[in-house]
Amino acid sequence: MARHQKLPILDETGYVVLDSYQEPIDPSEWKNLEYVDWKSSGDTRFAPLASAYGAIECNGFWHFDPPKSDKDGVWIPSQTSVAPTLVERVRAIGSNVGRCRIIELQPNSYADALYNSHLDDNNRLNPDGEGWVLRCFMQLTHNPDSVMVLREDIDDPSTETRISLPAGAQLVVDSERMWHSVWHVGSEPRYCLITSVESSTALEKWVWDNNPTTRVESSILDQGDAVRGENAAQERRAARTAFYGYDPTSVMSEA
Numbered sequence: 576m577a578r579h580q581k582l583p584i585l586d587e588t589g590y591v592v593l594d595s596y597q598e599p600i601d602p603s604e605w606k607n608l609e610y611v612d613w614k615s616s617g618d619t620r621f622a623p624l625a626s627a628y629g630a631i632e633c634n635g636f637w638h639f640d641p642p643k644s645d646k647d648g649v650w651i652p653s654q655t656s657v658a659p660t661l662v663e664r665v666r667a668i669g670s671n672v673g674r675c676r677i678i679e680l681q682p683n684s685y686a687d688a689l690y691n692s693h694l695d696d697n698n699r700l701n702p703d704g705e706g707w708v709l710r711c712f713m714q715l716t717h718n719p720d721s722v723m724v725l726r727e728d729i730d731d732p733s734t735e736t737r738i739s740l741p742a743g744a745q746l747v748v749d750s751e752r753m754w755h756s757v758w759h760v761g762s763e764p765r766y767c768l769i770t771s772v773e774s775s776t777a778l779e780k781w782v783w784d785n786n787p788t789t790r791v792e793s794s795i796l797d798q799g800d801a802v803r804g805e806n807a808a809q810e811r812r813a814a815r816t817a818f819y820g821y822d823p824t825s826v827m828s829e830a
């Protein structure tokens with residue numbers, strides 16, 4: 576059976592951290608977009624730049640008629656005209672793009688982040704032999720004390736990596752393999768450009784052009800805080816599982 580084409584550089588850790596994007600971007604490019612309420616990993620809203628068929632919505636592409644995989648996203652003119660630099664930044668990758676949107680995330684706790692951690696449903700309907708769909712995260716606001724929390728196993732804290740999110744931070748994550756969420760500290764929301772991008776030679780070249788690191792040192796986390804956060808999150812996760820009769824995060828997230 577033909578398998579999906581994957582990027583070998585992601586084999587080991589499931590993520591790659593790239594050099595930071597250095598060009599200034601006017602915050603109006605994310606602040607003046609139209610946002611829709613869409614729950615993912617906590618208290619969030621999203622502003623789509625590309626959607627299944629060009630409407631301002633965030634649904635998985637498989638919901639539509641005809642359904643499609645998370646590729647060939649349709650740019651939304653009323654949004655892309657507000658965010659030309661962001662669109663150019665995504666297009667510069669040169670690979671097929673599916674969902675492309677800005678997330679707005681309100682401040683939360685480490686326990687919240689673990690509670691909300693999930694896997695993305697990036698490859699539904701993606702034909703064998705085509706490129707595996709990954710997520711590219713491009714941090715917009717400067718939140719160096721906030722972190723992307725990645726885990727290979729949600730129940731095993733030893734598999735965790737915490738990646739700092741200063742403005743311009745860029746990561747490519749196999750978010751269908753890696754549990755992920757963001758622990759955002761501070762008083763203002765965090766904004767990040769999130770794009771579904773197909774594995775391809777173009778993506779591979781772009782990654783290598785941006786000085787990839789496959790294993791980064793986790794941001795420091797006090798051991799006591801880690802244990803308290805872990806216990807609180809696992810208790811809440813267990814209560815949620817009991818409530819639903821199954822773990823809703825075992826069903827891959829549409830967001």
Ligand SMILES: [Fe+2]
Nearest residue numbers: 694695750830
């Ligand atoms: Fe996700």
